[in-house]
Amino acid sequence: MIAGRAKAAIAADYVRRANPWVEIKALEADLEDLTPGVFADLDAVAVAVDSLRSRFVATRQLLAPRVAHVDLAVLAEPWLARASVSAAVADAPCQVDAWSTAQLARAGEDVGIPCAAADTGEVFPSTLAMGHAAAAVGAQQLLALTGVIRERPRVGQEIRLDLLRGTYEAFRLPLAAACAADHVLAAGRVERLDPSYLRASLGALMTACGAEADTSVVLATRAVVALAACEACHESTAPYLLPDALEPCAACGGRLAAVRRVRRLRWAEAAPAVAPRAATTWLRPGDAFALVPPAGAGRATLCAFPTAEPRWQPGAPWDEAAARERFARLPRSFDLARIRACRIGVLGAGHLGAALIEQIAPLPWKGILIVDRDVIEPCNLPSHPLATRAGETA
Numbered sequence: 321m322i323a324g325r326a327k328a329a330i331a332a333d334y335v336r337r338a339n340p341w342v343e344i345k346a347l348e349a350d351l352e353d354l355t356p357g358v359f360a361d362l363d364a365v366a367v368a369v370d371s372l373r374s375r376f377v378a379t380r381q382l383l384a385p386r387v388a389h390v391d392l393a394v395l396a397e398p399w400l401a402r403a404s405v406s407a408a409v410a411d412a413p414c415q416v417d418a419w420s421t422a423q424l425a426r427a428g429e430d431v432g433i434p435c436a437a438a439d440t441g442e443v444f445p446s447t448l449a450m451g452h453a454a455a456a457v458g459a460q461q462l463l464a465l466t467g468v469i470r471e472r473p474r475v476g477q478e479i480r481l482d483l484l485r486g487t488y489e490a491f492r493l494p495l496a497a498a499c500a501a502d503h504v505l506a507a508g509r510v511e512r513l514d515p516s517y518l519r520a521s522l523g524a525l526m527t528a529c530g531a532e533a534d535t536s537v538v539l540a541t542r543a544v545v546a547l548a549a550c551e552a553c554h555e556s557t558a559p560y561l562l563p564d565a566l567e568p569c570a571a572c573g574g575r576l577a578a579v580r581r582v583r584r585l586r587w588a589e590a591a592p593a594v595a596p597r598a599a600t601t602w603l604r605p606g607d608a609f610a611l612v613p614p615a616g617a618g619r620a621t622l623c624a625f626p627t628a629e630p631r632w633q634p635g636a637p638w639d640e641a642a643a644r645e646r647f648a649r650l651p652r653s654f655d656l657a658r659i660r661a662c663r664i665g666v667l668g669a670g671h672l673g674a675a676l677i678e679q680i681a682p683l684p685w686k687g688i689l690i691v692d693r694d695v696i697e698p699c700n701l702p703s704h705p706l707a708t709r710a711g712e713t714a
């Protein structure tokens with residue numbers, strides 16, 4: 321039975337069949353439960369997710385370790401495929417820059433009012449042929465980002481392939497200085513933290529990293545609750561805890577509801593509530609946060625913990641003679657040595673991610689990371705290229 325199997329596992333099986341040499345890491349996980357450290361050893365990433373929230377979280381996850389990425393999307397009914405390319409640096413646009421307030425609210429980002437529903441629950445039509453169209457556009461940019469081909473990647477641009485109008489266009493995305501994805505994560509120097517700091521208090525950690533009262537702390541992925549209200553007595557409080565770690569109301573023991581969530585805060589505001597608590601109140605292995613001094617008082621620092629993620633599953637030793645035969649017809653513009661040196665990631669192994677994996681898996685990359693939280697559903701089968709293949713051999 322293919323239905324019910326994890327998409328990440330199906331994709332990993334396919335990669336192994338297509339390519340004996342590559343190192344593989346397949347994570348059946350929600351992007352929000354991962355940390356930037358998971359992506360730190362990648363050379364470039366393709367983002368092929370179908371919700372605004374996942375796209376927003378992926379962008380922050382990749383800004384912190386500064387991994388360039390190409391974001392793919394498809395509108396199957398109007399025969400439209402698009403890709404946008406981000407260098408994951410402080411001063412270049414990303415796919416989140418141009419989002420409207422409504423889009424940010426739908427992504428679960430705090431836009432000043434409580435967000436009732438993070439997701440509209442809308443069902444996307446299947447990608448069908450356009451999955452492969454977007455995958456080809458994305459694969460070319462991934463090859464450019466990794467330096468496998470000599471074309472310059474279209475960083476800061478959106479590429480649109482419109483099969484109804486018969487056009488292929490690239491245009492520059494507007495640079496939004498106040499992008500909700502917080503490009504400060506990709507600015508300034510990187511301070512690698514010893515994992516033992518996770519056992520210290522949050523206050524001790526912030527002091528060791530040089531945070532002062534006026535310093536802004538920017539958490540890479542998870543938001544903390546800056547304002548909560550008791551559902552019973554309506555007493556409000558500023559707990560600065562993760563939403564799933566809220567404690568009962570101090571006044572009446574009622575349940576607290578998160579009213580305002582933030583990923584960027586002034587340390588002086590949060591410190592009274594959380595300085596004595598463990599650093600793990602906010603942070604996990606592989607996590608990262610930026611410390612931003614007040615304007616004009618120096619540059620930002622990104623503080624990063626090493627990851628505790630599982631190791632890469634190794635591949636077979638590289639066989640030069642066998643490879644020469646297999647890759648004899650590789651386009652001459654492809655740099656095989658560069659492919660062997662690069663690790664890439666594919667976030668999302670649904671229709672779109674699977675189409676991309678189908679296209680790039682035969683290349684002997686050093687490593688391929690695949691992340692997807694879902695399992696195959698019967699309605700995925702008509703257009704998920706790898707699920708139906710897995711059925712052939714099962």
Ligand SMILES: [Zn+2]
Pocket residue numbers: 413414415416417499500501502503
């Ligand atoms: Zn941005």
Ligand SMILES: [Zn+2]
Pocket residue numbers: 550551552553554555569570571572573574
């Ligand atoms: Zn209460």
